[in-house]
Every structure is written in C-alpha cells, then in structure tokens.
Amino acid sequence: MRNLVLDYFQSTQSSYKNCKVLRKALTAIYLFDFLDRLKNESFPDDWFEIMKNDMAGLDNFSSLIENRFDIAGDGSDWDDNEQELPVDLRTGAVYFNLWKNFNKEEYYQQTLQLLEQRFTRNQLDVTGFKSGLDAGCGGGRYTLALKKSGIHKMTGVDISPDSVSFATKMNHFPEDEVIFKQASVLELPFADKSFDFVFSNGVLHHTTDINQGLRELNRVLQPGGQGWLYLYGGKETLFWDIVDFCRAILSDVPQSYMQILMKIMGYPPGRIFHRADFWYVPINERYFAAEVDEMLKDTGFTDSRRLTRGSDHDWDEIIYSNPSIDPYIYGEGEMRFWLQKAL
Ligand SMILES: C[S@@+](CC[C@H](N)C(=O)[O-])C[C@H]1O[C@@H](n2cnc3c(N)ncnc32)[C@H](O)[C@@H]1O
Known part of the structure; x- marks a missing residue:
C-alpha cells in the first residue's frame, strides 16, 4: 500500500x-x-x-x-528574508513567525491542561523539582506550565532572540522563578549539573546534531535528575x-x-x-523507538523509559485506545520519553 x-x-x-x-x-x-x-x-x-x-x-x-x-x-x-540566515537561526525565525500569533493567556492555559493530562496518564509528577530547564522553549508555553505544575525555578532557552523576548513578555513570574535566555541547545551556557529537571519538547529533531543536544541535556543535569524528551516518531x-x-x-x-x-x-x-x-522548518527528522533508545543510552540517559500515553489527540493515546489501527497511519506513535540520569 x-x-x-x-x-x-x-x-x-x-x-x-x-x-x-x-x-x-x-x-x-x-x-x-x-x-x-x-x-x-x-x-x-x-x-x-x-x-x-x-x-x-x-x-x-x-x-x-x-x-x-x-x-x-x-x-x-x-521571498522571506530568513533564507539568508544560518540554519539554526532560520529554524528559530520560522517558529517565531508562528508563535507571535499566540499571545493570549488562554493558549498558555490550554498548554498547562495538555501537560497535566500527559503527566497524569503516565503517572508522572514534577512537584519536587527545584530547578528545571526548558531547552528550546519557543514562546515559553511549557516553561510557564512547568512552573505552574510545581517546579520551583524554571529557565527557558531558545535559539531565536525574538521568541525569547516574546516569552519574557508572557512571563508574570519574578525573574528568580522563571527566566528566559537566548542560547542554543547544542551549546548550553550552564555549568555541569545545574538542573535537577530538563525538558525538551519537539526541538532536537530540528537541530543539526541530536546527539550533541542529548549530551548537553545530560551534562547540565544532576546525577539522579530526570527529564522529558519529545521527538517526532511515526516514522x-x-x-x-x-x-x-x-x-x-x-x-x-x-x-x-x-x-x-x-x-x-x-x-x-x-x-x-x-x-x-x-x-x-528546515530540519525535520523522525525516529523509530529503537533509534531513540540507542541514542539515549549513548548519551548517558541509561534508565530512561518510553511513555505510552498522551493527551486526547496525541498519536500515542489514539494507538492506546485503538490498538488494531492500521500501522501505516500512526506507525509506532510519537516519541515521548521520561529521562533519567544515573546517580
Ligand atoms: C516545535 S518548537 C517547540 C517549542 C516548545 N518546546 C513547545 O513545545 O512549545 C521548536 C523550538 O526549538 C527552537 N530551536 C530550534 N533549534 C534550536 C537550537 N539549536 N537551540 C535552541 N532552540 C532551538 C525553535 O526556535 C523553536 O522555538
């Protein structure tokens, strides 16, 4: 077929x-x-x-x-001007052209609901974490949702300076609780072990080097720290x-x-x-579960596990509710992983 x-x-x-x-x-x-x-x-x-x-x-x-x-x-x-920029900045500009239309509080509220549905269905809880990083935060919708879900301090970084300014405008928390910075996920401007939680949602499959991105997430995470990774699946x-x-x-x-x-x-x-x-978006990779498993092991996330549930419209949740669905439609589903760095 x-x-x-x-x-x-x-x-x-x-x-x-x-x-x-x-x-x-x-x-x-x-x-x-x-x-x-x-x-x-x-x-x-x-x-x-x-x-x-x-x-x-x-x-x-x-x-x-x-x-x-x-x-x-x-x-x-x-002709869109962004064509002249290097690929990572071009990616940032493509997304900023999209984020800038989503500046209503209700949109951020919907994101919180999505996050909570995914956490609840996968029996995850982030309330104990002290310091979280949202790597590739875009307009900051998940950075703010994670703060509201109970992480004490959140830092969001994105390659696009415009997205970082936009996210900063949408932030109503004091700077010692939520802060946004311009940076690449491939070269994070933080010391080793700076965070006890890392979150990267739909970012690394758009970069030039996913393994470098995973190594950076691992480097800035404390031993025993945890995290969330979402990559395109359904290859x-x-x-x-x-x-x-x-x-x-x-x-x-x-x-x-x-x-x-x-x-x-x-x-x-x-x-x-x-x-x-x-x-x-210039770079648009997708993965099989076995490929992600391999990359996570190679980059130090030895105890990670794939999440099988999602919010109502996530592919994983649709597969979970209709296990006999034609595999050509959703394949293996999306790739959401709970990351764990060994102690
Ligand atoms: C699909 S969006 C996801 C945004 C956010 N995580 C969310 O789920 O709403 C991808 C984001 O990754 C950012 N991005 C792409 N490459 C990056 C890089 N090398 N370093 C930092 N951010 C990057 C883009 O600017 C964009 O905001």
Whole structure:
C-alpha cells in the first residue's frame, strides 16, 4: 500500500514542476485537509480513491479563489528574508513567525491542561523539582506550565532572540522563578549539573546534531535528575509521506504566502501553525523507538523509559485506545520519553 502512495506522489509531483505557485499551495492545503478528515472520521477502506478524487477536484477549487489572490508564477515577490540566515537561526525565525500569533493567556492555559493530562496518564509528577530547564522553549508555553505544575525555578532557552523576548513578555513570574535566555541547545551556557529537571519538547529533531543536544541535556543535569524528551516518531507513515511530498512541492512557495492564503481561506490560527510548522522548518527528522533508545543510552540517559500515553489527540493515546489501527497511519506513535540520569 505504501509503495502505491509513494508512486502516486511521485507522478503528481512531476506534473507540478511547471505549475503556478497557487496550485502548489492548494495541493498542499488540500492534502492536509485530507489528513484532517482521516483523523475525524474512521479510516475508510477506499482512502486511495478518495485522495485521487480530491486531487482531481483541485482545478475547480483553484479557479474559485485564483481571482481573489493573484501572485506571480515564481513566488519571487514573496521571498522571506530568513533564507539568508544560518540554519539554526532560520529554524528559530520560522517558529517565531508562528508563535507571535499566540499571545493570549488562554493558549498558555490550554498548554498547562495538555501537560497535566500527559503527566497524569503516565503517572508522572514534577512537584519536587527545584530547578528545571526548558531547552528550546519557543514562546515559553511549557516553561510557564512547568512552573505552574510545581517546579520551583524554571529557565527557558531558545535559539531565536525574538521568541525569547516574546516569552519574557508572557512571563508574570519574578525573574528568580522563571527566566528566559537566548542560547542554543547544542551549546548550553550552564555549568555541569545545574538542573535537577530538563525538558525538551519537539526541538532536537530540528537541530543539526541530536546527539550533541542529548549530551548537553545530560551534562547540565544532576546525577539522579530526570527529564522529558519529545521527538517526532511515526516514522514511515502516511502523515510523514504527505509532509515530505508537501515540503517538496512548497520548496519555492514562501511561508508568509501560505500563512496568508490559509488565513484568507478561513483556517483557524492553530491549524495554520500546525501546517506551516511541518512544511517550513528546515530540519525535520523522525525516529523509530529503537533509534531513540540507542541514542539515549549513548548519551548517558541509561534508565530512561518510553511513555505510552498522551493527551486526547496525541498519536500515542489514539494507538492506546485503538490498538488494531492500521500501522501505516500512526506507525509506532510519537516519541515521548521520561529521562533519567544515573546517580
Ligand atoms: C516545535 S518548537 C517547540 C517549542 C516548545 N518546546 C513547545 O513545545 O512549545 C521548536 C523550538 O526549538 C527552537 N530551536 C530550534 N533549534 C534550536 C537550537 N539549536 N537551540 C535552541 N532552540 C532551538 C525553535 O526556535 C523553536 O522555538
């Protein structure tokens, strides 16, 4: 089945080589609509036919909005400035362009609920920790949620100076309880054993050297310290095949163009964030559980364990509730690990 899908993408991609930016944009949007539909309904037996029909309908769909949103064929008017930056800063800029739309307190409240659901279902408790590091904190939503969950002092670092300023503005705690700094997770500006808890959520798979990131987390963690690691899993699944296809056809379609187009089309901010994230972040690795296990052992996290539960919409929780689901949909699930550094 998987080969059939890949062949289909391959043939579609070649016919898009000379197509206009708008058609590429709509193809990506439409494929993600298809994925969303699969999540909301049960997975249909004839999904391949559905996808083909969706793609065939693109011509009509495209003509509907073409006159509302015209663009030069090559996207040159929309060049995003970040293209000139080194890769880690470019990653930071891609995310800041997304975070800056999420400055409402309610969004931070939702993050706290997600975190608590994941902790409760996996029987985890962070209340005893004195000093936590959120490595790759973005807008600081988890840094603040971890503080509210009971960690005495939290430090958040991110490669993007804009994200750090944004997170600092969203922080209502005094600086000796929550602080944000600009730094790379590959070169943390902290002494060995500075923290008793480290947290890195969805960051290291976007860096140039995941093992270096894990070594740094291990170095700044005290012996006996614990932590949380989230990496992309679900390797070789329908979702990632579609993501890779979209990344290929969107390689000359600017991020700002896609964000504006989806806004005009009425997509809510959360969905625009989610899609632009997968389409535009420069480095986007994903892992099998055995690969993560190996890396954790090699970098000193000898007693870590994979978490099997998640919040309601996490892949792990969906697999947990439907163990017989087609493995091509969610594969092994996401990769959330509870880290432990030996004493
Ligand atoms: C998917 S976001 C996750 C943010 C946050 N952990 C969360 O879950 O809301 C990835 C974040 O990692 C940051 N990042 C990427 N590479 C980094 C690096 N080398 N050092 C520090 N931060 C980095 C990005 O700027 C971005 O804010």
